[in-house]
Amino acid sequence: MRRYFGRKLLVYALTFAVAVTVNWMIPRFMPGDPVASMLARANVSQPQAVEAMRTYYTNLFGLDEPLWRQYLNFWGALFRGDFGTSIWVFPTPVSTVIMGAVPYTLGLMIPSVLLSYFVGNRIGAYAARRKLLDNTVLPVGYVLTATPYMWLAVLLAWGLGVVAGVFPVAGGYSFSIRPSLSADFLLDLLHHWVLPFFSLFLVALGGWAIGMRNMIIYELESDYSNYLSALGAPQRLIRRYAFRNAMLPQITGLALQLGVLVAGALVTEIVFAYPGLGSLILKAIQNQDFFLLQGIFLFIVLGVLIANFVIDIVYVLVDPRTRTGMAGASA
Amino acid sequence: MSLRVTDLRVHYKTLKGDVRALDGVSFDVGDGEILGLAGESGCGKTTLGKSLIRMDGRMRHVGGKVELDGEELPIGDDRRMNPFRFHKVSLVPQYSMSAMNPTRKIGRMVGELLRSRGVALDQATLESRLDLVGLPREVLQRYPIELSGGMKQRMVMVISTLLDPSLLIADEITSALDVSTQKSVATALAGFRESGVVKSMVFITHDLSLTYQIADTIMVMYAGKLAEKAPAKTMVEAPRHPYTKLLIDSLPEVGVRHTERRLAGIAGSPPSLLDPPAGCRFRDRCPLAFDRCAQEPPPVEVEPGHVVACWKADA
Amino acid sequence: MTALQEVATRKPPASASVRREALYFALRNPKLLIGAAIVLLFLLAGLVGPLLVSATPNEYVGKPMDPPSSEYWFGTTTFGQDVFAQFVHGLRTTFLVGVLGGGIAAIVGMMVGFVAGYRGGLVDEVLNMITNIILVLPALAVLLIINAYLGIRSVGAQALFIGLTSWPWAARAIRAQTFSLRGRDFVDLARLSGANTWKIITREIGPNMSSYLLLTFILLFGNSILIASSLDFIGLGPTEGVSLGLMLQNASQWSAMQLGLWWWFIPPGAAITAIVGALYVANVGLDEVFNPKLRQT
Numbered sequence: 001m002r003r004y005f006g007r008k009l010l011v012y013a014l015t016f017a018v019a020v021t022v023n024w025m026i027p028r029f030m031p032g033d034p035v036a037s038m039l040a041r042a043n044v045s046q047p048q049a050v051e052a053m054r055t056y057y058t059n060l061f062g063l064d065e066p067l068w069r070q071y072l073n074f075w076g077a078l079f080r081g082d083f084g085t086s087i088w089v090f091p092t093p094v095s096t097v098i099m100g101a102v103p104y105t106l107g108l109m110i111p112s113v114l115l116s117y118f119v120g121n122r123i124g125a126y127a128a129r130r131k132l133l134d135n136t137v138l139p140v141g142y143v144l145t146a147t148p149y150m151w152l153a154v155l156l157a158w159g160l161g162v163v164a165g166v167f168p169v170a171g172g173y174s175f176s177i178r179p180s181l182s183a184d185f186l187l188d189l190l191h192h193w194v195l196p197f198f199s200l201f202l203v204a205l206g207g208w209a210i211g212m213r214n215m216i217i218y219e220l221e222s223d224y225s226n227y228l229s230a231l232g233a234p235q236r237l238i239r240r241y242a243f244r245n246a247m248l249p250q251i252t253g254l255a256l257q258l259g260v261l262v263a264g265a266l267v268t269e270i271v272f273a274y275p276g277l278g279s280l281i282l283k284a285i286q287n288q289d290f291f292l293l294q295g296i297f298l299f300i301v302l303g304v305l306i307a308n309f310v311i312d313i314v315y316v317l318v319d320p321r322t323r324t325g326m327a328g329a330s331a
Numbered sequence: 332m333s334l335r336v337t338d339l340r341v342h343y344k345t346l347k348g349d350v351r352a353l354d355g356v357s358f359d360v361g362d363g364e365i366l367g368l369a370g371e372s373g374c375g376k377t378t379l380g381k382s383l384i385r386m387d388g389r390m391r392h393v394g395g396k397v398e399l400d401g402e403e404l405p406i407g408d409d410r411r412m413n414p415f416r417f418h419k420v421s422l423v424p425q426y427s428m429s430a431m432n433p434t435r436k437i438g439r440m441v442g443e444l445l446r447s448r449g450v451a452l453d454q455a456t457l458e459s460r461l462d463l464v465g466l467p468r469e470v471l472q473r474y475p476i477e478l479s480g481g482m483k484q485r486m487v488m489v490i491s492t493l494l495d496p497s498l499l500i501a502d503e504i505t506s507a508l509d510v511s512t513q514k515s516v517a518t519a520l521a522g523f524r525e526s527g528v529v530k531s532m533v534f535i536t537h538d539l540s541l542t543y544q545i546a547d548t549i550m551v552m553y554a555g556k557l558a559e560k561a562p563a564k565t566m567v568e569a570p571r572h573p574y575t576k577l578l579i580d581s582l583p584e585v586g587v588r589h590t591e592r593r594l595a596g597i598a599g600s601p602p603s604l605l606d607p608p609a610g611c612r613f614r615d616r617c618p619l620a621f622d623r624c625a626q627e628p629p630p631v632e633v634e635p636g637h638v639v640a641c642w643k644a645d646a
Numbered sequence: 647m648t649a650l651q652e653v654a655t656r657k658p659p660a661s662a663s664v665r666r667e668a669l670y671f672a673l674r675n676p677k678l679l680i681g682a683a684i685v686l687l688f689l690l691a692g693l694v695g696p697l698l699v700s701a702t703p704n705e706y707v708g709k710p711m712d713p714p715s716s717e718y719w720f721g722t723t724t725f726g727q728d729v730f731a732q733f734v735h736g737l738r739t740t741f742l743v744g745v746l747g748g749g750i751a752a753i754v755g756m757m758v759g760f761v762a763g764y765r766g767g768l769v770d771e772v773l774n775m776i777t778n779i780i781l782v783l784p785a786l787a788v789l790l791i792i793n794a795y796l797g798i799r800s801v802g803a804q805a806l807f808i809g810l811t812s813w814p815w816a817a818r819a820i821r822a823q824t825f826s827l828r829g830r831d832f833v834d835l836a837r838l839s840g841a842n843t844w845k846i847i848t849r850e851i852g853p854n855m856s857s858y859l860l861l862t863f864i865l866l867f868g869n870s871i872l873i874a875s876s877l878d879f880i881g882l883g884p885t886e887g888v889s890l891g892l893m894l895q896n897a898s899q900w901s902a903m904q905l906g907l908w909w910w911f912i913p914p915g916a917a918i919t920a921i922v923g924a925l926y927v928a929n930v931g932l933d934e935v936f937n938p939k940l941r942q943t
Contacts, residue, residue, distance in 0.1 A: 015779045022788065026795045139927070146923030148872060150879045150894060151915030158903040158911070169903065227430035228444065230385045231491070232416030237447040241432045248434070256815065259784035266786065267876050271898055285794055285881050293794055300787040308782055320434055320474050 012305045019301040024074045084291035094295035105276035109265045112200035120208025125243045128216035144206025149264035153199040153271035167195045170273040196272045215246035255311045258304050333531040334360040339395035341382045351604045352378040354555040360531045367546030368535045375555040380502045380535045384422045421496035425503035427487040431475040438471030460489045464519045481512040499529040521545045551575050554601045554612040561637040571639040574613045671935040681928025695734025703732040703888040721909035724900045732888045739889035743805045747870030750809025752863045759820025760847045781814035799885040816862045857936040868925040890914035
């Protein structure tokens with residue numbers, strides 16, 4: 001088990017290092033003087049801001065120093081929690097801007113991912129080897145997984161928001177309300193949350209249902225299922241075992257899907273102008289705010305790595321074999 | 332008579348037509364008898380084993396019947412067959428290495444299995460059975476992956492026989508084990524018969540020498556039909572069917588010394604069971620084949636307990 | 647294991663008969679047929695459609711916000727662009743990104759998977775580590791950074807980077823398959839007869855899992871289309887030309903929902919869903935064709 005976690009942590013550490021290195025390297029691949037071109041591309045109106053940024057960037061990039069020093073400085077700044085300053089909302093530090101958006105993204109992602117995961121797995125397990133249900137779950141599931149996240153979001157916003165007028169289609173809360181802990185505000189928050197949540201939930205649902213269905217069928221054909229059948233055990237017991245064992249690859253599957261789920265959340269937020277990281281990315285791109293973009297990138301990577309680690313821990317808790325130390329999960 | 336199989340026909344449904352995996356097989360197994368079932372792969376021995384307990388989806392019971400302790404087994408009817416499974420007929424499968432749920436502690440799995448069949452777990456019986464096969468009681472607290480191959484095999488044997496079935500089918504159970512483990516597993520299996528846990532047993536294997544060590548009677552099948560059935564000693568020392576003779580000759584050691592003789596495989600391969608030719612199915616490979624083999628040779632009891640399906644059995 | 651399989655393998659495994667059998671099942675598999683038909687239909691629309699419309703996709707041709715009519719089948723945008731013209735040109739881009747991105751990912755995945763699976767040992771360890779790292783990195787986030795900084799705005803470059811970030815799961819799957827083939831007789835035979843690694847991989851192992859590779863490519867193809875559409879939607883799509891994702895971005899950016907211009911945002915999304923969904927379903931069908939165990943008798 002120690003070896004299992006050791007290996008995982010090594011991969012995560014290396015991944016983070018790669019992400020940071022990419023982050024450091026990319027601006028240096030930009031043609032010409034990165035500082036000048038960044039300033040030129042940035043939409044900054046205040047002249048004093050431009051000057052402040054020039055000194056700031058030159059210092060930060062430390063372009064007169066040798067490369068390895070620049071690289072180390074970059075890491076140093078990172079460990080001090082210094083992600084640079086946003087151009088779009090100059091001079092707010094990037095980390096502050098991101099922190100303002102993170103709760104919205106997490107508030108959207110965590111419930112939708114977990115709920116779609118549990119509901120999808122249940123549906124898939126239930127459909128497997130039940131002809132009638134299978135014939136409906138399977139096509140619907142495939143259509144849902146094939147749906148681009150933003151398209152379903154657009155459809156829901158249009159249908160339930162614009163046409164039916166049941167839900168608001170933009171923002172995290174109404175402009176007329178000031179954020180506070182009042183019931184009014186929370187209700188308004190919830191009201192704005194429903195559609196993006198539901199959109200994320202639906203698209204992810206299909207994939208889990210299909211994955212579980214296929215895994216269950218595989219497990220129902222496994223040797224232990226056959227043995228139990230030969231001994232006349234009821235389907236109920238066999239299915240229960242199959243479900244439990246099929247969950248294991250599905251947990252690994254959740255880890256593998258994290259990147260896709262994050263991407264889905266980002267574009268869904270953009271559709272609903274939901275004030276999370278996705279909308280922030282759009283702003284950063286539109287305003288050529290590269291520091292903000294880089295900060296968001298590192299944040300997403302970090303978030304995905306942490307989520308991966310949590311999933312690893314869950315896996316160990318669920319699969320006895322990793323605990324006995326006889327075999328590690330290969331994933 | 333514990334098990335009586337009469338003219339059993341089981342086919343596999345395929346897109347090209349029916350594969351006649353079992354094409355009219357009759358035999359008896361007496362109380363306390365261990366029947367060794369041997370033959371090349373594809374001869375129908377595994378199909379026979381499956382037919383006696385649980386057919387897979389593509390198998391069809393086409394004809395003949397199976398009686399156990401005077402009661403007919405509804406082998407073609409999965410649901411009606413269920414009450415017999417585990418209680419009356421049980422199986423030690425060839426996939427014993429992976430027959431236990433990998434994510435349940437063995438003891439818990441056994442408990443859940445028994446409860447699902449409406450039987451309370453009798454801890455004392457379970458422990459005495461573990462002693463019988465020489466497994467420590469701690470295995471119940473372990474996951475299958477923590478056991479060695481031989482231990483898993485013996486654990487599955489214990490599980491399968493917990494309800495004292497009348498008939499136990501052991502299907503190629505030793506093929507995944509090394510030679511020394513093979514022997515101890517076979518001995519443990521015979522122990523179940525000695526202690527009266529199971530009444531009779533069908534021991535399926537392609538390994539004639541191993542069969543000889545534990546079986547009372549050996550039955551050799553060829554291409555979906557019975558070729559020869561005889562007491563173990565007779566089968567090895569005085570086989571009558573040319574196929575059996577060749578099979579015995581091709582073994583390195585079966586109690587008899589064969590030091591001088593070369594190992595000889597049997598040239599050719601069995602006919603397709605999709606549309607088998609009329610007459611004796613071994614004809615094309617048989618060194619003794621003659622005109623009459625174009626007609627199918629019926630199984631004939633040449634001496635008490637010795638059945639041969641060959642026109643030249645008397646020779 | 648069963649008598650049936652043994653009987654089946656006894657026949658000489660002539661590759662021609664295997665292929666004929668695959669074709670037999672392929673022509674009788676509704677999932678494969680329906681899936682393939684839908685994909686081909688859209689491909690055809692993408693190939694022929696642009697020849698039928700005279701307008702270039704971004705040209706202002708008619709009255710703004712016109713609903714679908716006999717003149718403009720899919721109506722017009724807020725600027726009076728022909729949505730149908732954009733749609734058929736967008737289909738081209740989508741297929742191009744799918745083929746290029748999926749193809750590049752498949753090639754990288756095969757290289758890494760074959761070499762890691764066949765060589766094993768330290769090579770495997772290193773490649774595995776690299777694969778795992780890229781697997782954990784969220785692809786879209788990486789693409790965001792790369793595209794934004796380097797200003798990548800051509801379909802080809804977009805596909806290249808999508809391909810370079812989406813191969814890891816394919817590599818892992820192929821590695822596992824290769825690993826199981828490595829010990830087979832025919833590979834041993836080739837090794838004994840002095841074939842080098844490259845030859846063994848391309849002549850023995852590759853052809854033996856060609857069906858599996860095809861399935862992998864189809865999934866990568868669909869995946870690549872989805873990633874590209876997300877990138878386009880965020881605003882990192884190709885600047886010249888159109889794509890289905892770009893259409894969705896424009897529709898969203900210019901408030902098509904609020905204005906009720908459903909003809910602007912429904913066709914591109916529906917096409918992506920249909921193509922990718924059909925690819926997935928066809929993939930399941932193909933799997934059943936190649937893998938007799940999955941066939942329902």
